[in-house]
Amino acid sequence: TTTAAPVRVDIDFSDEPFALAAALVSPAVVQLDTGTGLGSGVIYDSSGLILTAGHVVDNVDTVIVRLADGSSVQGEVVGSHALSDIGVVRINVDRELPFAALADGSETAVGQLAVAVGSPFGLDQTVTAGIVSATHRILSNGPNNVPMVQTDAAINPGNSGGPLVNLAGEVIGINSQIFTESGDNAGVGFAVTIELAKLVANQIVAGEEVQLALLGVSTTSTSDGTPGALIQEVLDDSAADLSGLQSGDVVIFIDGEPIRGSSDLRAAVLVREPDSTSTLTVIRDGEQISLSVTFGRTG
Structure with a gap:
């Protein structure tokens, strides 16, 4: 076999x-x-x-x-x-199909080279190249308030849904949208991170209602610019509340993964399974402590 x-x-x-x-x-x-x-x-x-x-x-x-x-x-x-x-x-076809490898999204890094392939303006198998400009960009004013890989590889109408890949040909994101005033490529494109894409796709294929992990906090950057996500508010009876997370805490790690800011925290939560448990490392009153949190779920 x-x-x-x-x-x-x-x-x-x-x-x-x-x-x-x-x-x-x-x-x-x-x-x-x-x-x-x-x-x-x-x-x-x-x-x-x-x-x-x-x-x-x-x-x-x-x-x-x-x-x-x-x-x-x-x-x-x-x-x-x-x-x-x-x-x-x-x-459904009567032969085995070629398929792409999906990357370990945690290894995607700012500055690495990236390639987008798709059908802009109906021109199929069009290849464009650039770099990863950001790994966890949150488009707070857009319809998709989820972490995106930002790239300057040319993405135009018709590219939506195509892969953004690393130089090993592994998919690091699914091209989603562009930021432009003209409607054409302006060097600012966004792809859904492959971790989130896999999590959602698995639920869709299983016939389940898509649900994402939920922490239940609002966050901002630290006042002194040090890495971490500053907790502004903890929702009552949320996963964060039940874990003991407090307003004023600064989350610096989740399961050992560094959290540089609010976008990192949101990205890290969204790619985890609802009802799963993680360890948050936080700074509280100058002391570093660990909290166990069992995530809630959207929907």
């Missing part, structure tokens, strides 16, 4: 890292035609599961999926989640 594995290539691209990344992921990148618009997606399982942006498929039951080899098949929309902007499509 053989075990399915992500796409691999035998060509030496050691001097052209962008070309290697594109070669690794492009066979798994698809174009989605909803009948009213085009989007992108990436096959992440050899059985035919496709990750895409939720807003691409949120009002349809089926889509036409154009594969990298040029063939087209009908896809079933398994489901979508508005807050995270993640959707899942399933296709």
